[in-house]
Amino acid sequence: MKISARTKQIIQCLLGSGDAFVTVQWIGDRMGISARTVLRELPTAEKWLSQNGFLLEVKKGSGVQLVLTLEQKERLRSLLQLEKVDKEYTPEQRKTIILGELMLKQKITKLYYFASLLGVTEGTLSHDLNEVESWLARFDIRLERKPGLGIYITGEEKDIRRAGISLFYDNIDQARLHKMFLQKLQEDLAVEYDEDSMDVQIQERLLHLIDVELIPLLEEVVRQMEARIGYKLADDAFTALVVHLAIAIQRIRGDEQITMDPAILEQLKQSREYAIARELVEPIAETVGIRMPEEEAGYIAMHLQGGRSRATQSDIAGISMTQDFRLIRIGKEIMRIAEEETGQYLEENERLLVGLVRHLGPAITRIRHNMEIRNPLQKDIETLYPKLTRIAQKCARAIEVQEKIQIPPAEVAYIAMHIGAALEQNRRKNLTKFRVAVACASGIAVSRMLSTRIEKEFGNIDVVDVISTVNIDRDSLHEKGVDLIVSTLPIPGMDIPVLVVGPFLDEEEQKKLQDFIRCGLPSSMDAPAYREQDAYSTLRRLGLYHKKIMGLLEGFRLMEGVDGGDMESVIALAAETFAAEGEGGDKVARLREDLLQREAQGSTILESKGIMILHCRSEGVDRIRFAVLRLGREREVANTKGKTVPVRTMAVLLAPRDEPKPGLEILSEITRGIVEEEEFSTGMREGMQETLENHLSRLLLGFYRQKMEMK
Structure with a gap:
């Protein structure tokens, strides 16, 4: 006689209840089913028990009880372990399907x-349905129950989409999702999966929330957006945007329209991301035969702003001297707290600071836009x-105080990963020989955690690159002499060996990596060994700082009565004044274009000080420059949030596009002085040239003295 999974579970409940009578309600509560369902299954359970020589006693008013000796209990446990049952959905699986x-x-x-x-x-x-109702309430969605008619959900469209995306991510296997984003068709997705598995069957049902055949088209559109905005999205943000678009299209096909606060929408309309999103979603709308409202472009712009890749630069040179100053200050505060708590010296850990700055910018944007932050680990x-x-x-509390936002637990875990790395x-260890690239779909924090774990456990490995699992530059990997790719997901079609591991590199995975090293031959046998800087190197570095500081001071300008009629005329004056000489005016044009392009992203304004910072990195200048422009009259300038602010003083900060770290640090210090030192900013607004030069x-x-002490 074959029994169902539910009948088997009822018998297991009875076996675990001891020698006491239990009610059908007690059994139902532990199994997540109704007492009526237990009553329906009990005769089958009693029949199976009787056929195998066991007694189930039913006593009115008391309940049911298995009457067993110790020997019978052991035999029953053995039989239940061997018993093959018909598969049934668990309560959690039923909730997901509903x-x-x-x-x-x-x-x-x-x-x-x-x-x-x-x-x-x-x-x-x-x-x-009670469990379903509780889950929906997390997203401000109501489950409506109409006796005799049925059930349905009500709520704002943005909340329903948020819930749909969460349901999708919580139940679609990550490796399967990754395959889908390698442009595999839906029928190919189940090849490596057990089609009889309940979880796989549920995943198949959830895939109907999106149109899988649209995935290649949506991927291409998002890549075009990346090219237009000039930066890459992190892998998880790339996937999230494609899933958002796929779900949005299905919802629009069902005549469901999303809304957005008009003030937020107007603010987003001022951004480059909105203009690009609006332009590129129109072909999608025409292809699938729908109308894409402006609110949809607004949500896409929010995804772009909150998804900028955090893995594009690994040193301080990749950080903007003005835009990222606020984030640098937060990053240093996190490092200070972590240093106090752990007792480990972190103050000069440039890699940690850059990682935090690149991660926190998009993360704070997502939190401000009420977008969910997902951390699979x-x-x-x-x-x-x-x-x-x-x-x-x-550390998160320090961010909350400064930014006036609430940091969710998923973001706390990301901060922990950065600190842990x-x-x-x-x-x-210091000695490195094998050259390894690390690939991870969950963002830079996971990649760094895995990278440092590898370098800690293997003294003869050098992690030379952190790469995307979606867009892989094979030529770049070969140029860097990469011997092995260590990835958290499979990467098919690579001509470089790929070892798939988990983000924590457990003992078994360490053994696999050790086996590769033992059998493999590194392509770069002459990797330079680390050595402490000697006194001569220290003096050379200090000399470089000194030379750049003196060059900046000698070139400092205070310009009074500048015509501030429009921003283009101010930028034209700055370009003509500070561009490098030569090339028949090409340098002036190049600097002007770079300044205009930077300002198109939104002006950097210190509202409380009435100072605007005009800055860029450009091939139009040949050294770092700092100047103060005072306008002939006050003018209104729109900041990055679209708000107009009165400005009469401008700080001009310029650097060559390939300016090394010392020069960028000097400009960052000037930015810090403008923001934090009232005497300096007041001198910029009111002081004479000599006074300002002294400040x-x-x-x-x-x-410079700080640099001397550090050396």
């Missing part, structure tokens, strides 16, 4: 449909590294 159907159908659906689909009674279904981080999580929580880096000299002298 949620998917409600979002897909977008109309009232009878309870009989769900009871038949899931193979449960209406009593069990009622219990499941959050639970693992919290469980395996509780102390590190507590430190990250303290830095702590691992502090302990890593600037004192500021840079203090900076």
Whole structure:
């Protein structure tokens, strides 16, 4: 006699209840089903027990009890382990299916449909719907129950989409999702999966939330957006935007329209991201035969602003001297807190600072836009590294105070990963021979955690690059002499060996990597060994700082009565004044174009000080420059948020496009002085040339002395 999974579970509940009578309600509560369902299954359970020589006693008013000796209990446990059962959905699986159907159908659906689909009674279904209702409430969505008619969901479209995306990500296997984004067709997706698996069947149902055949088209559109905005999206942000577009198209096809606060939409319309999104979604709309409203372009712009890749630069030279100053200050505060809590020296860890700045910018943008932050390793981080999580929580509170936002647990886990990677880096060995690239779809924090873990455990490995799992530059990998790619997901079609590991590199995965090293031959046998800087090198570096500081002071200009009629005329004057000589005016044109392009992204204005910072990196200048422009009359300038602010003083900060680290640090110090030192900013607005030169000299002298102490 074959029994169902539910009948088997009822017998297991009875076996685990001891020698006492239990009620059918008690059994139902532990199994997540109704008492009526338990009553329906009990005769089958009793028959199977009787056929195998066991007694189930039923006592009115008391309940049911297995009457067993110790020997019989052991035999029953053995039989249950061997018993093959018909597969049934778990309560969690049933909840997922119900949620998917409600979002897909977008109309009232009878309870009989769900009871038949899931193979449960209406009593069990009622219990499941309570769980569904609780889950939907997290997204401000209501489950409407109409007796005799059925059930449906109500709520704002943006919340329903948010819930749909969360349901999609929580239940679609990451490796499967990755395959889909390598432009595999839906019918190819199940090749490596057990089609009889309940989880796979549920994934198949959830894939109906999107049009899988549109994925290649949407991928191409997002890549065009990347090319137009001039930066790459992080892998997880790239995937999130494609999924957002796919779900949006399905919802629009069902006549569901999204809304957005008009003030937020107007602000987004001022951004480059909005203009690009609006232009590139029109062909999609025409292809699928829908109308794409302006609010959709607004949400796409939010994805672009909050998804900028954090892995494009690995040193301080990649950080904007003005735009990122606020983030640099937050990053240094995080490093200070982490240093106090761990007792490890982190102040000069440039890699940690750059990683934090590049991660926090997009993360804060997403939080401000109420966009969900997903961290697939959050639970693992919290469980395996509780102390590190507590430190990250303290760091998060510092961000909350400064930015006036609430940091979600997923973001706390990302901060913990950055700090953890830095702590691992502090302990890593110095000798490196094998050249490895690390690939991870979950962002720079996971990549850095894995990178430093590898370098800590293997003294003869040098992680030379962190790459995307979606867009891979094979030529670049060969130029860097990469011997092996260590990836958290499979990367088919590579001519360089790929080793798939988890983000924490467990012992078994370490052994696999060790086996490769033992059998492989590195392509770069002459990797330079690390050595401490000697006194001569220190003096050379200090000399470079000195030379650049003196050059900047000698070229400093205070320009009074500048015509501020329009920004283009101010930029033209700055370009003519500070462009490098030569090439028949090409340098002037190049600097003017770079300044205009930078200002098109929004002006950098210190509102409380009435100072605007005009800045860029350009091939039109041949050295770092700093100047102060005072306008002949006050003018209104729109900041990065679209708000107009009165400005009469401008700070001009310029650097060659390939300016090395010392020059950029000097300009960053000037920016810090403008923001933090009231005497300096007041001198910029009101002081004479000589007074301002003295302020600037004192500021840079203090900076130079700090460099001397550090050396």
